Amino acid sequence: MVSTDLLVVIVSVCLALVIGRVAAVHGGLPEILGLSPTFVSSAALVTLWMAALSASGSRSRRIVGTGVTEYRRIIHVGFVVVGVAGLSAYVLGIDGLQGFLAVLLPIGTGLLLVDRWVWRKWLAAKRRQGLMSHRALLVGSEASVASVARDLERAPQAGFRVVGACTPTTRVAGVIPGTEIPMSGSIDRLIEALESVDADTVVITSADELPPDRVRALSWQLEPGRQHLVLAPSLTDIGGPRLHTRPVAGLPLVHVETPRYDGGKIYAKRILDAVGAAVLVALLAPVLAVIALAVRLSSPGGVIFAQERIGLRGEPFRMFKFRSMYVDAEHRLDELATSTTDDDRTAGNRVLFKMRDDPRVTPIGRILRRYSLDELPQLFNVLLGSMSLVGPRPSLEREVAKYAQHVHRRFLVKPGVTGLWQVSGRSNLDWDESVRLDLFYVENWTMTGDLMILWRTAKAVFARDGAY
Structure with a gap:
């Protein structure tokens, strides 16, 4: 480099x-x-x-x-x-x-x-491929080890490869339940366990079994420069800009900033939305005209499909899309919902209704959905202020009725034309993962993060994975 x-x-x-x-x-x-x-x-x-x-x-x-x-x-x-x-x-x-x-x-x-x-x-x-990564030994309760291991597995690019675990149980053989992580020894013999799996990093997933004096003693036993100690606090889905570490009286206190949804950042985001949407509409005007003509000639019905969605602060708004289904699509929804199997629908999605081969989609609609072109009219929603370029997925009222209480935090910001959900697999994600991504965005959004999501959106559109 x-x-x-x-x-x-x-x-x-x-x-x-x-x-x-x-x-x-x-x-x-x-x-x-x-x-x-x-x-x-x-x-x-x-x-x-x-x-x-x-x-x-x-x-x-x-x-x-x-x-x-x-x-x-x-x-x-x-x-x-x-x-x-x-x-x-x-x-x-x-x-x-x-x-x-x-x-x-x-x-x-x-x-x-x-x-x-x-x-x-x-x-x-x-x-x-498992290369150029820290070999991590997880230390803590079985539940915390399994949770941290799943999080690290979702982000291999972070450079932590889990090779073993130590728990307070007397069991030193087998694997952690629900994972393939082998037990590498007991907490009382951490250094031996570290060497047995050739790990260079100890990740403490829960501190209940390791009081401060034992953690300090463990850090003294690690080889400086080659072996590392990482503490995983019981905080998840917190973005880096919200975390600040400050040593106080020998304690490494972690300050977690409360997310704010007002002030200069909001105005800057609105400026980015307005300017970005205006530029995109101007550049894509010929494309919009061609798509509108194709939709109009392909099947009976209007060019634009307007549907009520739930937006900022839970208030409804009309979201625009190019019509990609036949005009009787909404009337056939209940019939399809009761007649389809789990194999026909998206994996494990218990709230959103998505089918891989939805018979309600028109031939031209399949092409539009494959490349997310049906969502281009949402740029006008952005200009009108009801949506943002980047944000959580805009929800239907019938979906909101099924939300758990914590999911309603996604209404603290405007819904987006694109977002973490769209660039991380879209319809291939199960419901819990979709919620986790949307809430992570709501809690941690930054202007830099928005620009990266917009960049990833272009790649996701061409990859076409999860679009149907």
């Missing part, structure tokens, strides 16, 4: 110089050719950028491969480097450097993000 970062920064500086030269020739930007950095100052700029990437921890093993922190630090470094370079140019009296830096910032930051994205895809593929 150091090598590719260096290559990307050098290429970015060279591209900025070339663009500046071309722009100067054609009069597109202020004269840059004669005022651009010399070889020495260019090398200094490259050195400054590389040093900032290292100092910011953008290559830390704790963040590389998962989450948005890595990308956020790269963007932050770009602005810091350009700011420092611009201030230095002002202090040293170097004129004309501002135009060069204005070109360099988007090029350098953009190429670095692409570079890290490529590395992330490569690393995730390796980790799914």
Whole structure:
């Protein structure tokens, strides 16, 4: 990563110089050719950028491969480097450097993000194969071990491969119930268990069996630099930006920020929604016209299907979609719900009614659903303010009637055209997993996270997995 970062920064500086030269020739930007950095100052700029990437921890093993922190630090470094370079140019009296830096910032930051994205895809593929991951030994009650193991299994890109477990029971053979994790020994002989499975990380899943003095003694026995200790608190589905660790009187207190749904973030999200939806409608206008004509000619009925959904604060609104079913689809719903088997429906989804081969879907509707084109009119819902570009799935009233009380937290934010549910498997997910993803978004949404979900949406549309 150091090598590719260096290559990307050098290429970015060279591209900025070339663009500046071309722009100067054609009069597109202020004269840059004669005022651009010399070889020495260019090398200094490259050195400054590389040093900032290292100092910011953008290559830390704790963040590389998962989450948005890595990308956020790269963007932050770009602005810091350009700011420092611009201030230095002002202090040293170097004129004309501002135009060069204005070109360099988007090029350098953009190429670095692409570079890290490529590395992330490569690393995730390796980790799914069980390579380049920490070998983790889970310690705690059987229930907590099984729960943490399932969470880690869902995110192999995080780099934790569970190889064994120790529990307070006297049983030291067999596997943890409900999993394939082998028992590796007793809590009283943790170091021996650690060595028996060649683990380099101890993950404590519950502290009831390990009082503070035993955890401290365990940390002293681990080999510095090679073996690691991780504590998994009884907090789940909490995003990184909401967590803050602060040592107080020797206690590593974890502060969990309460999610807020007002203030500047809400206004910024609304601006992103309005601008993004307007741009997409303008760009996709020919596509919308072609789809509308195809729907109109394919079967009797209107082009747009408007359906009442439940949105922000539980208030109903009319959601727009291209009609993908025959006009009598709603009347045939009860008949299909009673006549279909579990094999015909989505896996384990007890609230949402989804069929893999729904006879109510028109031929053109199957194509639209396969590529999620039927949802494009929801962009007008975003412009009207009833929906957001990113958010939980908009719910039907009959589905809301079946919700458990905690599921109603999804109405704290606007429903979205896309969201974690849509980019994580869509209709292939069971109900519990769909709820977990929606609630995770509601509790932890950020602008950076929204942009990543929009990026993943484009890939999910072409992958077509779970769309029917």
